[in-house]
Amino acid sequence: MASNFSIPGSLGNDNNIIGGKRCGALSGDTFDVVSPVTGEVLAKVPECSKEDVDKAVETAKQAWYDYKLSPVFKRAALVRRIAERVLENKMEIAEVLSMEQGKSLKHESLPEVEETAKNFVLAAEDIVRMETPIIPMEDHNKRVLTFREGVGVMAVITPWNFPTVIPSEYLGPGLAAGNTIIIKPASFTPLSMILVGDCITQALKDLGFSPGVFSLITGPGSTVGEYLVSHPDVDMIGFTGETVTGERICSKAGIKKTLMELGGNGPQIVCDDANLEEAAKAAAFGCFYNSGQVCCATERILVDKKVHDRFVRLLLKEAGEWKLNHPLEGEDYCMGPLNNESTLKKTEEHLSDAVKKGAAILIGGKKEEGRPTNLYFPATVIDGVTRDMLLNTDETFGPVAPVITFETDEEAVEIANETRYGLQMAVFTSSIKKAFFYADRLRTGNLVVNDTTDYWEAHEPFGGGGGTKSGYGRLGGRFTLEDVTSFKTVAIDIEKTL
Numbered sequence: 001m002a003s004n005f006s007i008p009g010s011l012g013n014d015n016n017i018i019g020g021k022r023c024g025a026l027s028g029d030t031f032d033v034v035s036p037v038t039g040e041v042l043a044k045v046p047e048c049s050k051e052d053v054d055k056a057v058e059t060a061k062q063a064w065y066d067y068k069l070s071p072v073f074k075r076a077a078l079v080r081r082i083a084e085r086v087l088e089n090k091m092e093i094a095e096v097l098s099m100e101q102g103k104s105l106k107h108e109s110l111p112e113v114e115e116t117a118k119n120f121v122l123a124a125e126d127i128v129r130m131e132t133p134i135i136p137m138e139d140h141n142k143r144v145l146t147f148r149e150g151v152g153v154m155a156v157i158t159p160w161n162f163p164t165v166i167p168s169e170y171l172g173p174g175l176a177a178g179n180t181i182i183i184k185p186a187s188f189t190p191l192s193m194i195l196v197g198d199c200i201t202q203a204l205k206d207l208g209f210s211p212g213v214f215s216l217i218t219g220p221g222s223t224v225g226e227y228l229v230s231h232p233d234v235d236m237i238g239f240t241g242e243t244v245t246g247e248r249i250c251s252k253a254g255i256k257k258t259l260m261e262l263g264g265n266g267p268q269i270v271c272d273d274a275n276l277e278e279a280a281k282a283a284a285f286g287c288f289y290n291s292g293q294v295c296c297a298t299e300r301i302l303v304d305k306k307v308h309d310r311f312v313r314l315l316l317k318e319a320g321e322w323k324l325n326h327p328l329e330g331e332d333y334c335m336g337p338l339n340n341e342s343t344l345k346k347t348e349e350h351l352s353d354a355v356k357k358g359a360a361i362l363i364g365g366k367k368e369e370g371r372p373t374n375l376y377f378p379a380t381v382i383d384g385v386t387r388d389m390l391l392n393t394d395e396t397f398g399p400v401a402p403v404i405t406f407e408t409d410e411e412a413v414e415i416a417n418e419t420r421y422g423l424q425m426a427v428f429t430s431s432i433k434k435a436f437f438y439a440d441r442l443r444t445g446n447l448v449v450n451d452t453t454d455y456w457e458a459h460e461p462f463g464g465g466g467g468t469k470s471g472y473g474r475l476g477g478r479f480t481l482e483d484v485t486s487f488k489t490v491a492i493d494i495e496k497t498l
């Protein structure tokens with residue numbers, strides 16, 4: 001472990017937050033959070049069961065009515081205060097995030113915590129400008145107003161690749177809009193979110209809100225998560241994670257409102273008229289940032305055959321810049337370890353499938369030996385990838401740059417669209433006409449022209465494309481407010497009022 005890191009004393013065993021208090025599981029059970037960086041146990045967290053979920057849901061239900069009726073500007077002040085609290089503690093949160101997730105402190109964790117705070121600020125700004133229409137009616141005595149209001153008790157279930165920013169995408173708008181929220185963070189990376197949870201508890205206290213507005217419970221998705229989403233007193237679910245998990249949650253949720261942010265398999269398409277230096281730099285970033293563990297990572301690089309050789313040379317040069325390192329050390333951009341064994345296994349399986357079918361690894365390809373854990377996997381470039389390979393058909397989620405060639409733009413569209421995912425794609429071209437050729441045809445929720453698939457800004461509406469399995473609803477900015485509120489119409493007969 002880096003000599004200057006020690007786990008904050010506040011992360012003891014009692015890491016659930018219910019009704020403003022830290023507590024353990026009612027059973028007393030715990031599980032270990034192990035650092036992918038060092039292999040050491042960072043902390044123990046409660047292994048909750050149904051009884052803990054019942055307690056959190058009852059607390060959130062009790063708090064909801066008053067919270068929903070609270071003034072909107074006061075809720076805006078609350079989420080702004082949360083942002084301040086997060087920023088006051090950002091270094092401590094970011095260090096824990098790096099140690100439990102594996103990402104670079106300077107280049108990834110600190111920016112993630114800052115973006116976490118920003119999501120609360122954006123929610124504060126957006127909620128006070130959420131206007132709704134007045135509807136003209138045939139009956140002249142009627143005036144019809146519309147409102148958006150908090151749905152009720154909201155369950156938020158999140159993955160391990162962005163342990164604080166993804167929760168904040170739900171918590172900011174969800175709290176600002178008047179929902180009470182229970183979050184279950186991913187079991188690999190709950191600790192940084194627990195520290196953010198403390199900031200939320202403190203902000204609720206600062207503003208004089210009930211502590212029951214926010215709860216956090218930890219435990220396995222298959223038991224705690226599943227019981228939470230099925231609970232009759234949970235009114236809406238915000239979920240980010242794998243497509244199969246999202247499908248399972250929807251089957252359990254019944255008619256509850258859901259917001260689903262699921263897997264991606266974003267290609268970066270490199271056309272023959274692209275700036276190849278820029279395209280190679282962007283592709284390397286898209287493949288290796290957070291060791292490829294990003295929903296909008298560049299999972300595939302589709303390159304026009306005419307520029308293939310030049311592009312691959314440039315890509316290899318860029319890939320060589322991405323070195324493995326301890327995430328708390330190093331000034332330069334670096335990659336930390338993968339977060340967990342199943343991600344390592346999937347990465348190895350996809351590479352071995354591709355090699356068996358004829359693809360060639362140009363650099364990387366094998367985990368590095370002699371590191372503190374098994375999880376340090378280098379930047380890998382693999383050429384000659386074809387449409388039948390797992391690297392093309394499935395999300396890999398590792399630091400791999402698979403190069404696939406195409407001969408026509410129509411073929412590139414076909415390859416891009418043929419997997420079930422459609423989250424974020426990128427196209428490099430110097431032609432506006434070509435950019436729109438792709439924009440009109442790619443089945444994706446988001447398209448980036450001339451930048452990496454990993455480009456986003458916090459307030460941008462982000463989510464899956466229609467007809468794909470990357471989810472629905474939008475995270476980012478004011479659009480999320482529509483997904484975390486329900487619509488209410490009030491018709492008034494003004495003739496019958498005093």
Ligand code: NAD
Nearest residue numbers: 158159160185186221225226241242245261262263264295
């Ligand atoms: P995952 O689906 O395995 O787990 C996500 C969360 O769901 C975890 O908290 C887990 O405990 C919980 N869970 C698991 N089974 C559950 C069940 N039956 N009921 C309720 N909850 C359950 O995903 P992961 O491996 O943590 O994350 C990686 C995936 O997330 C990738 O597919 C990635 O593309 C996706 N992702 C999507 C976005 C997006 O914005 N679309 C962003 C980040 C990650």
